[in-house]
Amino acid sequence: MIVDPELRAWHEEWIAQPANPPDLAALVRRQSRIMRLTLLAEALVTVLLGGGTIWLAATRWKVDLAVLSGATWVFLAVAWGFGIRNRRGAWRPVVLTSSAYLEISIRRCRSAIRAVIFGMLLSLVEVLFCLAWIYNRNGNASFLYSIPMMAVGVATVVSFVGCLVYRARKKGELARLLQLEKSM
């Protein structure tokens, strides 16, 4: 109950604001579906890549396929290991006071920036490994001029540019979060 007349007048004006919020429940249902699908896609990539290379190595019994399978699992393990370590402490419950929430948001932002750099480096190592693997298999570098390889090259460059844009956005967000923290 607001006793102060000025505050009460402001309160009455405040609650007279027009409010036409969208159907939030429907939006949340849609968003939850998207999140579940994203998680499923991540698990599928791991299973398909890891499982696929194991299946190839197991059915064909060739050294180069065993190397490919081993390397794929090393890359997957490194990626998951980094992900788990990087997210440590950044996934506490959502319901926190504002100051605690700001602190955790800053931590999340920093881990996202670290993850982008790590992802770019890991992708670079993977691409170099794949090139060396194909070269070793073919015995020459003519495959570099094939259309699929060029498509992979273009996709790599585009994804790197995307990563850099995302990193710049996250750095801006981090700067604003730090500013908010200072102003509180």
Add this chain to the structure above:
Amino acid sequence: MPSTGADILRVTQGASLARKDLEARFESLLAENRASLSRLAFSYTNTAADREDLLQDIALALWQALPNFRGECSERTFVYRIAQNRALSALARRRPTPSEIDDVPPDPAPLVETALARQEESIHLAVAVRRLPLPYRQVVVLMLEGLEYGEIAQVLGISESNVGVRINRARPLLRQNLGGRR
């Protein structure tokens, strides 16, 4: 641990009921707080699209946090905590507009034109609140929503006396922000 088919069926039915309960609770929380959340989102965003995005973020965070809510605080405090936190995230995500940097009030004219005449004053007030510095804006928004000092302190994680100090400091600024437009 379920051992028979009947046990598994019972557990599955229980989970399905719990989910239905959760959904019903979520929808009722949203329905009860629809207008408040909309007003809160308005005081942290400059465009209708940003406001809708923020509302969606708040609703999603509410849905994710609801299963862990054990009644440590009132439902109202719980909802406002989530809303305030998501508003902070929204502030961090978007670039500050020139009006915020220069502290020039955003022009409420387009909003006023489209609003009903009796709502003009409330929109002026909302715009004036939006111009307050963040620590003051947070307490003022919650105070205008009718929260007690103790509840505001719980939402923001500050002391009740700090809430009082912030409100006292915010009042002349709010008066000043409203002054030129009344």
